[in-house]
Amino acid sequence: MIGKFEYCPLCAARLEDRRLDTEDKMRPVCPRCGFIHYDNPTPAAGVVLFSEGQLLLVQRKHEPRVGMWTLPAGFVEAGEEVPACVIRETKEETNIDTEIIRLFGVYSAFDDPRASVILILYLARQIAGELECGDDASDAGFFDLDNLPKDIAFRAHRAALADIKKQVVRGLL
Ligand SMILES: [Zn+2]
Incomplete structure (x- = not known):
């Protein structure tokens, strides 16, 4: 099977890989209700925030990549504007x-297992x-870019x- 669903999320029939008439690409399709699983990427939003020349980063508490560092970021919720997600995630993760x-x-990234x-x-x-x-x-914490x-x-x-x-080197930030 291609895609991450084996069964239709709408009617629970087993999905089949089919080539749609309109596209030169195989997609999982439900033979019972016609659901097409497009498997589009998931939007996440995050912040680039400096304070006194230092950049804000957070350390991951949960899998995947627990213990590693990222810019403060998270998945955009349904019905949420992207800038509002940035503000919410920054507050949740750093209180700022x-x-x-x-x-x-x-x-774009393809190395997040989720x-x-x-x-x-x-x-x-x-x-x-x-x-x-x-x-x-x-x-x-806030970090110097060279550290x-x-x-x-x-x-x-x-x-x-x-x-x-x-x-930063070019004076654009
Ligand atoms: Zn179905």
Whole structure:
């Protein structure tokens, strides 16, 4: 079977791999109700936030990649605007209240075992709140760009950190 479902999530019939008339691609299709499993990537959103030249990172408390570091980020909830997700996740993980400045960048990653992910990062500034590690993180802190933790979880975050460093060098951040 291709895709992550073996059975139809709507009617529980066994899915079959079929080539749709409209596409040159195999997809799992339900022979009973016609459900098509597209397996689209899952959007996640996170923050690029500096304080006195140091970048905010959090340490993962839960699998996958427990103990490794990322930018504060999380999956976008149904019905939630992406910037609101950034503000919510930053507050939950670091207790910092933020104000969005602008979109920083968008990254695709295929190395998260939970889903293929599109990570949407916003640049934000701190407007209130003291840094305090939240329930979802085992640690949180501000780091100099030339002294970041070595163990960064997920390709999307590593790519983003490389872009952040480049932009700082060029005076764009
Ligand atoms: Zn079905």
